[in-house]
Amino acid sequence: MTQPARQAPAFDPAILNLPRVGRLHLGRWLSAALVLLALALVIKAFAEGDIAWKVVGQFFTAPAILGGLVNTVIMTICAMALGITLGVVFAIMAMSPNGVMRGCAAFYIWFFRGTPLILQLLIWFNLALVFPTIGIPGLFSARTIDVIGPFMATLLGLGINQGAYTAEVVRSGILSVDHGQTEAAKTIGMTRLTTLRRIVLPQAMRVIIPPVGNEVVSMVKLTSIASVIQFSEILRNAQTIYYANARVIELLIVAAGWYLIVVSILSLGQIALERHFAKGRAGAGGRHG
Amino acid sequence: MAETTIPMVKALSVTKRFGTLAALDDVSLDIAQGEVVCIVGPSGSGKSTLLRCINQLERIDSGAIWVDGDLAGFRQDGSRLVELTDRDIARQRLASGMVFQRFNLFAHMTALQNIVEGPVTVLKRPRRDAIAEAEALLSRVGLAEKRDAYPSELSGGQQQRVAIARALAMQPRLMLFDEPTSALDPELVGEVLAVMRDLARSGMTMIVVTHELGFAREVASRVVFMDQGRLVEQGPPAQVLGAPQQQRTRDFIAAVLS
Numbered sequence: 349m350t351q352p353a354r355q356a357p358a359f360d361p362a363i364l365n366l367p368r369v370g371r372l373h374l375g376r377w378l379s380a381a382l383v384l385l386a387l388a389l390v391i392k393a394f395a396e397g398d399i400a401w402k403v404v405g406q407f408f409t410a411p412a413i414l415g416g417l418v419n420t421v422i423m424t425i426c427a428m429a430l431g432i433t434l435g436v437v438f439a440i441m442a443m444s445p446n447g448v449m450r451g452c453a454a455f456y457i458w459f460f461r462g463t464p465l466i467l468q469l470l471i472w473f474n475l476a477l478v479f480p481t482i483g484i485p486g487l488f489s490a491r492t493i494d495v496i497g498p499f500m501a502t503l504l505g506l507g508i509n510q511g512a513y514t515a516e517v518v519r520s521g522i523l524s525v526d527h528g529q530t531e532a533a534k535t536i537g538m539t540r541l542t543t544l545r546r547i548v549l550p551q552a553m554r555v556i557i558p559p560v561g562n563e564v565v566s567m568v569k570l571t572s573i574a575s576v577i578q579f580s581e582i583l584r585n586a587q588t589i590y591y592a593n594a595r596v597i598e599l600l601i602v603a604a605g606w607y608l609i610v611v612s613i614l615s616l617g618q619i620a621l622e623r624h625f626a627k628g629r630a631g632a633g634g635r636h637g
Numbered sequence: 638m639a640e641t642t643i644p645m646v647k648a649l650s651v652t653k654r655f656g657t658l659a660a661l662d663d664v665s666l667d668i669a670q671g672e673v674v675c676i677v678g679p680s681g682s683g684k685s686t687l688l689r690c691i692n693q694l695e696r697i698d699s700g701a702i703w704v705d706g707d708l709a710g711f712r713q714d715g716s717r718l719v720e721l722t723d724r725d726i727a728r729q730r731l732a733s734g735m736v737f738q739r740f741n742l743f744a745h746m747t748a749l750q751n752i753v754e755g756p757v758t759v760l761k762r763p764r765r766d767a768i769a770e771a772e773a774l775l776s777r778v779g780l781a782e783k784r785d786a787y788p789s790e791l792s793g794g795q796q797q798r799v800a801i802a803r804a805l806a807m808q809p810r811l812m813l814f815d816e817p818t819s820a821l822d823p824e825l826v827g828e829v830l831a832v833m834r835d836l837a838r839s840g841m842t843m844i845v846v847t848h849e850l851g852f853a854r855e856v857a858s859r860v861v862f863m864d865q866g867r868l869v870e871q872g873p874p875a876q877v878l879g880a881p882q883q884q885r886t887r888d889f890i891a892a893v894l895s
């Protein structure tokens with residue numbers, strides 16, 4: 349079968365001068381309209397609902413709320429710092445040629461990932477029941493109750509638990525770096541730890557940061573479970589207030605607003621960090637050979 | 638001053654196994670200071686393994702290797718050999734520089750940072766001096782204008798020249814090249830070989846694993862032919878490449894040239 353000969357187009361250079369018009373994005377307009385409609389309905393419901401917005405405004409910057417906010421932020425920072433430090437240390441231990449180190453790391457990850465966080469918090473908080481005093485024999489000792497209050501117990505509980513998860517994230521980040529990088533570092537005389545610090549970890553960051561950023565965001569919210577051991581973070585303080593004045597939804601809105609603000613700021617920080625560690629990866633993207 | 642006669646590399650009955658496979662089988666080799674030795678041989682014959690044992694990227698199973706007179710990996714303590722620590726092995730590796738087939742430039746560092754990294758972090762040189770020397774090295778390999786480019790922004794040939802500069806920045810006494818041009822497009826091979834030729838002329842001791850027989854003929858003081866983990870034949874390039882004594886060498890050269 350022979351195809352009918354195709355008509356050659358005119359190839360008229362005049363088309364170079366024709367104006368160009370973008371196409372109509374019907375779907376976008378339609379979806380925007382639907383979203384706006386839904387939004388309007390939600391706003392209407394909240395405006396007409398039984399919410400005293402004045403109370404929300406009034407308590408948004410109340411000292412107890414701001415104090416709780418500060419505690420939440422400080423706890424997030426401290427617990428994440430502890431978690432990331434432990435995560436890096438245990439990831440390196442998990443990949444050590446030393447079998448004892450590997451065993452310790454495996455035990456740590458197994459234990460703290462395997463038990464509920466709230467249980468771990470309760471254990472830290474009630475440590476005084478088992479060990480009335482803690483310290484290093486002969487050097488110093490202190491009453492456990494004085495050392496491990498709500499702040500310390502929360503920090504230990506959240507930070508050590510976080511470390512077990514971060515260790516796995518860091519380990520996968522380290523594994524993502526081409527082995528050739530490690531060998532090249534060795535050939536210029538670097539030791540194992542220097543290689544990790546200067547060559548492997550900076551490149552692993554690209555893989556580590558997105559999940560850790562995710563975990564920071566979780567941590568902001570996770571601090572709220574420390575209210576069970578009387579750590580006065582923002583949600584607990586909001587609850588204390590609404591037990592007294594019965595403005596439940598208003599105070600929950602206040603807390604929600606602050607959580608969203610903190611998380612938004614952190615997300616901006618994450619974007620900046622990701623940019624920083626994308627160095628050398630941008631552009632043409634690995635032309636090899 | 639007494640002229641030293643210590644060989645730059647001395648390998649004595651070196652055996653290296655991977656499982657049951659002997660990647661190196663009773664290999665002995667002496668390389669004098671200033672020599673340029675090209676190692677040729679078919680794929681899997683143990684050429685890379687030999688280089689990697691010389692700078693201790695691999696541990697040998699038996700035999701001994703001395704690099705510039707230092708026994709690799711061990712310290713003699715009376716009648717025993719005591720294994721060296723990670724740190725001591727890292728220090729021994731400073732004697733040699735290595736250039737890889739796949740370049741292995743540090744991907745998160747610019748060309749200049751790649752070169753400066755070792756001198757500053759390992760040798761604790763002042764950064765200012767290290768940068769000045771790195772710039773000189775970049776000029777020497779013809780890449781002065783690429784100092785701030787990341788590896789991903791360089792061609793293969795340019796990456797390999799930076800990798801050579803990075804190794805030279807550590808002022809090694811011996812340079813190891815593992816098929817430095819095998820991953821390159823043909824038109825980029827020449828620029829890398831030119832840098833290596835200059836280096837050979839400057840008196841550097843070099844061990845070069847290569848399939849570039851032309852380069853070997855021109856630059857090598859000796860050619861070593863390996864097959865199945867053994868040294869089969871060695872001698873001046875004209876002899877090994879021009880009039881090989883062994884059948885296996887003849888077959889290999891015929892295969893490469895065809």
Ligand SMILES: Nc1ncnc2c1ncn2[C@@H]1O[C@H](COP(=O)(O)OP(=O)(O)OP(=O)(O)O)[C@@H](O)[C@H]1O
Binds near residue numbers: 660685687
């Ligand atoms: N890490 C390893 N694990 C197991 N076997 C290995 C390893 N490295 C090398 N070998 C084996 O040892 C032998 C020698 O390998 P080597 O890489 O030294 O060969 P080569 O001469 O460099 O080959 P090529 O020209 O392909 O690079 C091969 O059979 C190879 O499969």
Ligand SMILES: [Mg+2]
Binds near residue numbers: 684815816
């Ligand atoms: Mg090889």
